[in-house]
Amino acid sequence: MALDLVIKNADIQTASDRFTADIGVKDEVIVEIGRDLDAAGAKVIDATGMRVVPGGIDVHTHLDMPFMGALTADDFKTGTEGAAAGGTTCLVDFAIQAPGESLQTGVDNWHKKADGKSVIDYGFHLIITDLPESRVPEMDAIVEQGIPSFKLFMAYKGALMSEDDAIFRAMRQSAKNGGMVSLHCENGHTVELMVKEALENGNTSPEWHALTRPLACEAEATNRGIALAEMAGSPLYVVHLTAEEALDAVRRAKRKGLPVIAETCPQYLYLSHEDYQREGFEGAKFVMSPPLRPKGNERALWSGLNDGTISTVATDHCSFCFELRDGSKMGKVLGKDDFSKIPNGAPGIENRMQLMWDAVEKGKITPSKFVELTATNPAKIFGLYGKKGTIAIGFDADITIIDPSTKYTISAKTHHMNVDYNPYEGREVECTIKEVFMRGHHMVENGKLSSKLPKGQFIKRAKYGKTLDSKTLEPALV
Numbered sequence: 001m002a003l004d005l006v007i008k009n010a011d012i013q014t015a016s017d018r019f020t021a022d023i024g025v026k027d028e029v030i031v032e033i034g035r036d037l038d039a040a041g042a043k044v045i046d047a048t049g050m051r052v053v054p055g056g057i058d059v060h061t062h063l064d065m066p067f068m069g070a071l072t073a074d075d076f077k078t079g080t081e082g083a084a085a086g087g088t089t090c091l092v093d094f095a096i097q098a099p100g101e102s103l104q105t106g107v108d109n110w111h112k113k114a115d116g117k118s119v120i121d122y123g124f125h126l127i128i129t130d131l132p133e134s135r136v137p138e139m140d141a142i143v144e145q146g147i148p149s150f151k152l153f154m155a156y157k158g159a160l161m162s163e164d165d166a167i168f169r170a171m172r173q174s175a176k177n178g179g180m181v182s183l184h185c186e187n188g189h190t191v192e193l194m195v196k197e198a199l200e201n202g203n204t205s206p207e208w209h210a211l212t213r214p215l216a217c218e219a220e221a222t223n224r225g226i227a228l229a230e231m232a233g234s235p236l237y238v239v240h241l242t243a244e245e246a247l248d249a250v251r252r253a254k255r256k257g258l259p260v261i262a263e264t265c266p267q268y269l270y271l272s273h274e275d276y277q278r279e280g281f282e283g284a285k286f287v288m289s290p291p292l293r294p295k296g297n298e299r300a301l302w303s304g305l306n307d308g309t310i311s312t313v314a315t316d317h318c319s320f321c322f323e324l325r326d327g328s329k330m331g332k333v334l335g336k337d338d339f340s341k342i343p344n345g346a347p348g349i350e351n352r353m354q355l356m357w358d359a360v361e362k363g364k365i366t367p368s369k370f371v372e373l374t375a376t377n378p379a380k381i382f383g384l385y386g387k388k389g390t391i392a393i394g395f396d397a398d399i400t401i402i403d404p405s406t407k408y409t410i411s412a413k414t415h416h417m418n419v420d421y422n423p424y425e426g427r428e429v430e431c432t433i434k435e436v437f438m439r440g441h442h443m444v445e446n447g448k449l450s451s452k453l454p455k456g457q458f459i460k461r462a463k464y465g466k467t468l469d470s471k472t473l474e475p476a477l478v
């Protein structure tokens, strides 16, 4: 068979194995893995000295999202270009149902945002903000469209927040229709009270964002979310887990055999509360929810990754400009005199793979754990496995080639995301993203983002616990 692309001498790392072979790609799919593949007529990449891993899957992004009076700086074009430059070849973004709107309208709006703009493959979760009993059956149709995951917020009172009854309704319906609910776990009621009191006392600086959302605020909501899911008999995915106490709640749930899955993000592993104490308004760059935690908390998260309590590392990429560059988009400056008005969120879609491979180089996680957290588990949990999530015959040729012998310094001056700062500015990582392929399309060539980028496709994902290809094994609970 004449191949389109052959990656020679690939030191292939999957979530289970490491071996050296050539990878043969034809019509966007991996069709051969073996020694000395016939490369006649094919594009050939020699990967000697590199590490070859599955393209990253980021299951928590917010592109082109209006929030808190601002609009995210990255849309599906710039956000996915950043993703590709950083070795991520697939993402699952959060569509939003606005209050009063049908669930379908939220989905339709997101298709319009992504279609023709995304340069990598993508799927959607749906954020539900308004779920009276009468709307519950609408969830079934969304699942059938390949969007089998919903997100509800226990925080952001008066905006995105859902009360327990709505969350419970969504969970019970998911238990029936093959969907899964994910939760933003922070107690929105206590946050509202504490924010009000802080402002009344004249505490307006960015640090107060964190001080009004303590660790227990997340732990309480995580425990409550797990109990609700247990009562509903549904799986639960806890997004961006940060607090050790919340981690313990997930650990207890797993011990009971409950299908509770947790995600964390690089910012909670690498940044800390001290970043809020930077001079002037600089702390606003790190205003996100949950907030960055006191130094030392991250040790619990690293052990959670290694002992399997945390299954995925996603970014929660939600970029707002720091300086006011584009009047229509607004940004962090909205909260100059009031921390509660700072748009919550930070960029990260481009840096996740580098930061996590850096952890491999520093001995914090193994290479197989890296693949598990950044690609294989996300694919299995969110119904992409069978097509994405590993390097195997029949899977999409989504391949990232990492050069572990060179260093890279993260900076807003060189990143591809459309945002004017990088929370990791100046941090050196012990690797570079050397080559990236998405369905065999060459997106990063010798460390540079290609000028000819492919069109990403919407992926209809499989229901919870299923794969996209009936030939692969059913994914076990991860």
Ligand SMILES: [Zn+2]
Pocket (backbone or CB within 6 Å): 060, 062, 316, 318
């Ligand atoms: Zn988020």
